[in-house]
Amino acid sequence: MAAGVRRLGTLLSDTLVELLGVLDRTPAPRGRERLAAAALAQWCGARWPAITWTVQPYGAEGANLVAHAGPGPLLYSHLDTSLDGDGISDPLVTGRDDPVGPLRIVDGTAEGFGLGVARAPAAAAVAAFAAAGRGTLLLAGSGTHRRGGRGEGVRAFLADAPELPSAIVAKGGPRGLLWEEPGAAYLQVRVTGTSGAALAPDSATPSGGVLRHAGVVLDAIERWRERYLASRAPVGQVGAQVGVGALRAGWPDKPDLLPAELLVDLYVVTVPGERPSRLATELTACLHALLAATPLAGCGCEVEVEWLHGAQATGARAPVVRAAQDAWEHVFGEPPAPVTGWTGSTDGVVLREHGIDTVRVGPQSVRSSSDPRRDVVDLAELERYRELYTALLAGDHHPHQRAPRTRHDHEHHH
Missing domain, CATH: 3.40.630.10 (Zn peptidases)
Structure with missing residues (x-):
């Protein structure tokens, strides 16, 4: 050269x-x-x-x-x-x-x-x-x-x-x-029980509070993730993906209180044809079915979707x-x-x-x-x-x- x-x-x-x-x-x-x-x-x-x-x-x-x-x-x-x-x-x-x-x-x-x-x-x-x-x-x-x-x-x-x-x-x-x-969306899972005191675990619903059972919720979300990826085949150059990025509950300044709500935030990558309503409906139905046989059976469970854009x-x-x-x-x-x-x-x-x-x-x-x-x-x-x-x-x-x-x-x- x-x-x-x-x-x-x-x-x-x-x-x-x-x-x-x-x-x-x-x-x-x-x-x-x-x-x-x-x-x-x-x-x-x-x-x-x-x-x-x-x-x-x-x-x-x-x-x-x-x-x-x-x-x-x-x-x-x-x-x-x-x-x-x-x-x-x-x-x-x-x-x-x-x-x-x-x-x-x-x-x-x-x-x-x-x-x-x-x-x-x-x-x-x-x-x-x-x-x-x-x-x-x-x-x-x-x-x-x-x-x-x-x-x-x-x-x-x-x-x-x-x-x-x-x-x-x-x-x-x-x-x-x-x-x-691909497209992208943020999903938030909200599991709601009742609050209580750490010194009296049975004062919360479920016993020990919702945070005590966070693993149950994460396992249920992972089951939905597996189903989601199996049902969304790659299209052209793009594929689907799901990641759990945040878990929140309680008040760090006063951990002697048992929280009433557990929030889990997900980032979801979507292929062409995806709809926000479908994401919310499928995840909500999956969580209700999987949590029904757990200590969280009596808790509320909601899914909110923040749609960023489609593929x-x-x-x-x-x-x-x-x-x-x-x-x-x-x-x-x-x-x-x-x-x-x-x-x-x-x-x-x-x-x-x-x-x-x-x-x-x-x-x-x-x-x-x-x-x-x-x-x-x-x-x-x-x-x-x-x-x-x-x-x-x-x-x-x-x-x-x-x-x-x-x-x-x-x-x-x-």
Whole structure:
């Protein structure tokens, strides 16, 4: 390889490292990304003054970073991280209460907090957009799932956005391309008995209180999970999944009281055709049947569903998908590997809901061996994704005309 080409690669990698440092220095909690958006906009404005970098506020403290450079696709990533200041040093969440520490660059890798979700792909997206000088960049706020939130950042952007021919979601995922993504919902199981005193276990219903029988409830939920997964076969690239993420009961400041309610929170990944009412009905019926022969038989049992979004798909022959396949083969030297049973969902579903053909592709990361709150990303691999994003934005591998939808594509889109 010529020295000039090697130097160009070094310069681009230096830019990625600097971008990762800017993202690392300013926290971006979900819905409170405004300071991080402003810091990144200021840095990008100084580095690439020919581009206008705009902080788009929404809500009380949320914000997107937006930049336009003429016609072309939308390149999307997000500012917020899966954990934030509310959970990163909470031992109940992460098992640790020490500071997570700053970004470290060692032996061609970057290690730090939030690189997987989603600072590494976001840095590659910014560098790619600046290099291509074409299309639109959106680093959205509220890009991670949270109770009471449904992609406020991207929805605020789409409310005033010009018509977009297509979108590329820059977010970590499989080592391949996704043009289909599952839906998602939060479920809450509420088991209700009566309160009592710890010194008199029989004063509560059931005896010992509902918390005493939490294992019975969790076992019943696991039985439903097995049935749910067995009845929801993978569709196209996506599959179903269920995880129990939270268990709550009682008052930590006064554990001599036996609580009357037990709350269990679940995250449910859905395949196309799922309905909120079906989730609630099936889980409620399963719990009533399984708890009837347990000490919880006389307790109330309810299921509430917070529907985040349904599964969405872009046709496999859409121009942006074909362009991404061509660009992948050009950058990586081989076709992308097939993806099936994928259970991760992003704001790509929101873009598809708005009729925008979307493909998702992004770098992989692994957890740090010294601190699982930190991710490790290979910088050379990240640079290859930057190259892929640049090619797609620049139109080197991007068909300009939409392919007509086939019946097959239409059915998958819904």
